Amino acid sequence: MAMAKVEGGNSSRNGVGDEGLVPKKRAGLWIPYRGCWLTPDAVKSVKLVEEQFQARSDDVLLVTYPKCGTTWLKALAFTVTNRLLHPAHAAGDDAHPLLARHPQDLVPYLEMPYRQLQQHPVAELEEIASPRLLSTHLPVTLLPPSVLDLGCRVVYLCRNPKDVLVSLWHFIHKVNQKYTIDKAFELFCKGETVYGPIWEHSLGFWNKAAVSESESDSRRVLFLKYDEMMAQPVEHVKMLAEFLRVPFSDEEVSRGVVEDVVRLCSFDKLKSVPVNSSGVCDRIGGLLMENSSYFRAGKVGDWANHLTQEMANKLDAIVEEKLTGSGLTF
């Protein structure tokens, strides 16, 4: 799997990022764009991506709603696909790229922070050799048409909305103190949070996964859940490798290569790596965020420490109602 051309991981850089994730001036600055809430800057870049990005049939997209474990999925997919060149067990001697670069910078986003809009926005992506590993937070409805036309494979990672809400609130609150937990809760429940509503986001890919399984002989969407991946990481990494068409051989399994990958990409390991625990970087379109912001608690159910039971019940009821009949549960 081809690697993104990226320079240094610990300083402000161009090219990859959670474009327009954070409203810069006040809470609630996202606007609706074709059924999805985005910052005005993000709308501009989404339009450019839609117009100019040309998918290739062997592209694989890692798709997440923000704070569902994008960083983890990028680390895992990168490590699995590049394991011949960069064995995970070599991590002990500082040889692995994950020890030198933030996982966010190893797989580029489709929607970049395009501040210089006169530039061709997808030029960097075009320079990446096939097969490309790319990532995006875009809902299925905003994916560039060529992605769907060519039947590119998608790995979708979802997460319990209560944990997503809390994680997103922590992330945004670091740079926007007006984004209180009450404000975050109110907007999240209305679906008016960046890339939201979250239920539409997950349902879009859930339905796509169902259609792809019924219509084609090769699976197009691998639908994963953060909580299940936390509970059974080895099984999920094997599944991911199969889907990425780089399955582990019996010999690799017996050598413990899968466990090596899980260990290298674990929350505790990645959080402790200096390139992730220190420094700042602009990955959100004009704002420096600490690299460590992407590694907070890394727990299932941390929402219980931040939401009241009443808030939890309300959000659960909204999500349940929105997902009725779909078969999707979190």
Ligand code: A3P
């Ligand atoms: P918390 O804020 O609940 O801790 P994203 O990468 O999509 O921005 O998601 C960030 C969330 O994933 C954060 O959740 C972060 O701690 C968690 N995370 C980051 N790396 C992880 C890893 N290797 N394993 C599990 N969770 C991880």
